[in-house]
Amino acid sequence: MILHDFIYEWDGKSTDGEKPVSWWPGSYHVKIVRLGTDGEGISYLVPFAVILKNARLNPTMNTSLKNYIHNFAEKISQAYHIDMEKTLWIEVDEGIEVARIHPVKLTQASLYGVPWRPIRPNELKLIEPYLADM
Secondary structure (H helix, E strand, O other): OEEEEEEEEEOOOOOOOOOOOOOOOEEEEEEEEEOOOOEOOEOOOOOEEEEEEEOOOOOOOOOOOOOOHHHHHHHHHHHHOOOHHHEEEEEEOOOEEEEOOEEEOOOOOOEEEOOEEEOOHHHHHHHHHHOOOO
16 A cells, blocks of 8 residues: 655755755655555564655756665654664666665664665565556
């Protein structure tokens, strides 16, 4: 079930003291999808997927989220009340790649391990209905 479908843009600047998604402008089409709902005796390990595709509304807004997904995920997770560690982050480009975000505690600051990989066939089958208009 699609929970949210929108274009997310950032200008690469910080006026409120918060770190932007990246220091370069960007624009992405974002779909937040509920993959499953916990029920009696069933608890999903990954109940959400966030599907991302570079919107490139402006030629200068061509920044990829691959290196900035943790910043983007923090903002989206707070705004839409999803657990970024229990979410499948999916970027649609020439291919489809998937990431899971895992915290790495080396310092007091929040650091994340974000391994990107090609989408698996079962994951693709699960999200395929939501890719049609991306």
